[in-house]
Amino acid sequence: MSTFILLTITGLGLGAMYFLIASGLSLIYGLMGVLNFAHGVFLTVTAYALWFTESKLGGVPVLPRFLIAAVVGLVVAVVFAALTELVLIRPLYGRHIEQVLVTVGLALSVTALVTAIWGSDARVVVAPSWVGETTTIFGAHIPNDRWLEIATAVVVLFGLEGFLRRTRYGLIVRAGVENRAMVTALGIDVRKAFTLVFMIGGLAAGIAAVLYTLYSTTIDPQQGTSLVIFAFIVVVIGGLGSIRGTLWAAVIVGLVQQYANYYASSGLGDLSVVLLLGIVLIVRPGGLSRSFA
């Protein structure tokens, strides 16, 4: 029983990170029709900005040092995402092939640049000690970072829902997901919403990167890219443009991965997720969002 609880909480923690990454991807695609293959490097730049800042604050105690580094990482993520939209994506709206190429190019070049500067070896991030400790629930020793991941995802979910339901820009984003041309025909400069959604996507991905550094305590140049592959699967399973669909899909993918790795065979988790994607594409090509609407 304790193993099942541990697997479930770990799966939920993993799902929480997938949700954070995938929610931005889903909103960006839903509003702008942009498949952002550079989303993974939002995680990479956050992680390296965090690690770099932390390494420069040697004399500062661990907790404030980590918090300062995390804030710097998040600011870098938001600025990087905004620049990506303004400089690379905006001139190419409506040209989907070129957008895919430019985001793939950005992902490859940032990864190569990071490798060239800091090498391909993993770098250690010093996390606050509480994160590495465990909390015992029904006999299961749950690492504390899992709780942090789940709680953060819940806060981000409510924040996103609040933004979408209660603000004018949220209204513009929801309407834009349905019909961008009509939004502009109401006198609204929808491009501002595009930049804002990229920044929100960057922030959510940045938060995921901070949490992942707590989970793994190391960073490397390829980490962002490998995480974003599962986020893409989550987006497709959840239904493009749907935050609720993304949430459920992230939870399902996280749990399936954990259960399959333990109960079937180690390494089968990734394969199970791909199998799940295939089943959803056959049975419900539009994703889960309609069933949870």
Added chain:
Amino acid sequence: MAPLPPLVSVNDLHVYLGESHVLQGISFDVPDGGVTALLGRNGVGKTTTLRALMGLVDRRGTVELAGEDIRGLRTHRIVRRGVGYVPEDRDVFSSLTVDENLRLAERDPEPRYDLVYDLFPELRQRGSQAAGTLSGGQQQMLAIGRALLNDNRLLLIDEPTKGLSPLLVTEVALALERVSELTTVLLVEQNLGVVQRVARDVVVLDTGRVVHTGPARELLDDKPAIHRMLGVG
């Protein structure tokens, strides 16, 4: 007394959609005030003309609004110069409520909710209902209400009675009459009964060219011309 300058002046407007040369150098004026009906058979370019005026399709030629060339402006900037648009398929945001659809359209500091609810009281009653669950007639009311919320100089309204029951057609025609007292309207409409009721002037298109302009009454009284140009009567 010199005649008033037109509110809209379209000159040599061309639009290509893919390989198709949809508008082939059309020129016409929309006088300030009243309703000008844009008529023609199906597929002659009426909807494309409105979309070109809105900047929703690439176009060549000049489009002047109150003397200012607006052809180079992006759609949202054209709208902010006082142009409202009611598209052919209504294009209400189906996942948003009626209230949210209206709120999204607000531009003026004091949106004219009183006018909108006076014309279409149902919109007030159905404020919290998702627009996608409204009937076709109710969606049309919402689409028109959205355009009326702001004090526009010009309204472009595309086939507002399309697919509506006779009762609703009368209701929409009444609303158009009221709207025409407040602002200039360029109306695409197939229902000649509605045109007769509301339009002061007409522009007739045929295969992407203007083939007639003039007072509505003059054309509507000329049955052979209507038959020749519109294929009805």
